[in-house]
Amino acid sequence: MADKRLIAALDFHTLEDVKKLVNTLGDSVSYYKVGMELFYSVGGDVVKWLRAQGKDVFLDLKLHDIPNTVAGGLCSLMDLGATMLNVHAGGGYTMMKVAAERLHAEADKRGIPCPKLIAVTVLTSINQEDWEGLGQELQIKSAVVRYAKLAKKAGLDGVVASPQEAALIRETCGPDFLIVTPGVRPEGASVDDQSRIATPAKALQNGASHLVIGRPIRAAKDPQAAAEAILKEMESVR
Numbered sequence: 001m002a003d004k005r006l007i008a009a010l011d012f013h014t015l016e017d018v019k020k021l022v023n024t025l026g027d028s029v030s031y032y033k034v035g036m037e038l039f040y041s042v043g044g045d046v047v048k049w050l051r052a053q054g055k056d057v058f059l060d061l062k063l064h065d066i067p068n069t070v071a072g073g074l075c076s077l078m079d080l081g082a083t084m085l086n087v088h089a090g091g092g093y094t095m096m097k098v099a100a101e102r103l104h105a106e107a108d109k110r111g112i113p114c115p116k117l118i119a120v121t122v123l124t125s126i127n128q129e130d131w132e133g134l135g136q137e138l139q140i141k142s143a144v145v146r147y148a149k150l151a152k153k154a155g156l157d158g159v160v161a162s163p164q165e166a167a168l169i170r171e172t173c174g175p176d177f178l179i180v181t182p183g184v185r186p187e188g189a190s191v192d193d194q195s196r197i198a199t200p201a202k203a204l205q206n207g208a209s210h211l212v213i214g215r216p217i218r219a220a221k222d223p224q225a226a227a228e229a230i231l232k233e234m235e236s237v238r
């Protein structure tokens with residue numbers, strides 16, 4: 001049985017590429033992330049196709065707009081059947097609260113399970129220099145925890161954060177809060193454009209509930225072997 005803590009990122013722009021990787025990974029991976037590159041080129045069909053294969057889907061579109069627009073957008077996306085959706089915590093407490101309330105109300109009205117809703121805190125590509133360039137005075141860690149507390153208070157199920165902040169979020173937001181961490185790199189793997197990273201084992205030890213991993217699997221010579229090695233490392237942390 002696949003380890004649902006691993007979410008493989010499908011940053012492709014054709015359905016053919018998606019099918020090839022998903023078929024290669026087979027039963028080893030049961031949870032996939034669809035982000036803007038794929039969604040903007042293929043649309044909702046990719047989510048429907050993945051769901052028809054029995055896969056869970058994190059639809060990572062990072063909605064960031066005024067409350068009414070974000071809530072409406074989420075309700076439209078709900079039709080696709082994704083397991084998890086997200087918004088930007090930078091949209092503020094009111095936006096997150098309205099989004100969560102409208103999503104739950106819409107799910108109740110339609111009699112369908114409500115997708116998990118999580119908030120992006122500070123992107124894992126942001127380093128200290130980028131952060132200061134934005135005029136931010138809090139430390140990145142403190143800002144991430146602040147966003148996580150706001151997301152929890154607004155009724156969201158969790159956050160996206162780097163594995164470096166996971167321990168502090170877990171301590172602050174409790175055992176059931178979802179902590180979805182991109183920025184995961186096996187020892188020796190290329191860092192690419194990520195900044196705040198950790199290995200799969202370290203991310204889990206820090207309290208991450210899910211690891212989002214893209215290029216270390218997708219760009220590997222043998223994606224199946226890369227995924228298996230990551231899963232083996234994850235298995236050591238339960």
Ligand SMILES: O=c1ccn([C@@H]2O[C@H](COP(=O)(O)O)[C@@H](O)[C@H]2O)c(=O)[nH]1
Nearest residue numbers: 009035122123124182183212213214215
């Ligand atoms: O803060 C964030 C939020 C989202 N992402 C997404 O996760 C994957 C990571 O892919 P890698 O190839 O493993 O770097 C990618 O789809 C991002 O859009 C993130 O990296 N950081």
